[in-house]
Amino acid sequence: MNGNMTYGRLPTASADHFHHLDAHVVATKALLTTVDNIQDTIEAQGMMCALGSAGFGKTMSVNSALRKLAPDITYRLELRSGPTPRDIRHGLFKALGLPGDPPTRPIEFDRLLKETLSDTFRVLVCDEAQWMGRSSFEYWRHLFDDRDTKIAVIFAGGDGCYKVLKREPMLASRIFIWQKFTRMSENEVVATLPAFHSLWCGVSPNTILGIDRAAAHGNFRNWTTITKHMCNGMNKMKLTEINDDLVRWVYSKLGGM
Incomplete structure (x- = not known):
């Protein structure tokens, strides 16, 4: 995650450009589709998976769409190296800017996160989702399925996250929109x-x-x-x-x- 941005919030448009290149965001077919899909996901308070091989513009498209649609209510996590549910808990705690020290017991931690995610609608973005295994995706489902939480969840990642989700019908059935990023024609x-x-x-x-x-x-x-x-x-x-x-x-x- 870019060290110059506030943890958990969307980066500036300039941070989207690889190599810090002075370039423009172009309304490609993939970007326009992403805007439509994220709009629908937000309205449905659903879950979306943006997936594809490296370099096809997943993260840039998701960030750009959310800067247009929900800049003030989006909270972003970028996870690495096989994150566990504990990592997701602590990542959300930091991204949401919660005060004090994180709870030490999972049941208390989950109660805090659910209460926080129930007070107002938020969009949660999990970037590099291909690093997650079944238990981590299950934890997102745990938060999403709570009857009081008000969230839309967007996963952005490589083909690995698709394989994990499709192996678990309980998880895959929660995905409202699947968007596959491919090479430009x-x-x-x-x-x-x-x-x-x-x-x-x-x-x-x-x-x-x-x-x-x-x-x-x-x-x-x-x-x-x-x-x-x-x-x-x-x-x-x-x-x-x-x-x-x-x-x-x-x-x-x-x-x-």
Whole structure:
């Protein structure tokens, strides 16, 4: 989690950009779908799972949608390394800004969290949800199923969270919306890149497609890395436009080429 943000709250829009790239949030098909899905999840006070491989824009889309829809009532956790229900309890305690020391007994801790989550409606976001196992997802269900809590829960994670949830019908049946993030199509890449960063304005579609096929593969995070290298290379080489030498130089920075 970004160390410059208040723990548990949404990061600023600038923090969404990988490598701190000075770029724009683009209304891609995935982002527009995320806005619609999160709106429906909030209205239903339901649970949503945004899933897909790394670099397809899950976290950025969820954060951007929530900044538009529910910035003041969203509380965000980012969990790592096989979190347990205890980790989730303490993460919620910190994210919600509860006073004093955390309770030492689970039954007291759960009572405190349920009372807090019953006083007003909140959106809880669990990022990197692929790290969770069955017991952790069950704990979220425990909070969600309480008759007094007023919450919508959004999981964002890799394909691992889908596999865990689908193995447990009691958990999977609670998910109101499943949203699968996939790579951008070539047409969307060509349309998106110039709006994403000024570097790509005026660059031929064939050049963009060649880079996508060779290195980016419709992955937004890959494109962010490539754009950062392109900007650095243009400064080093004193270039005003992209050429073949620059493209080869960027490829030399990327693994697997």
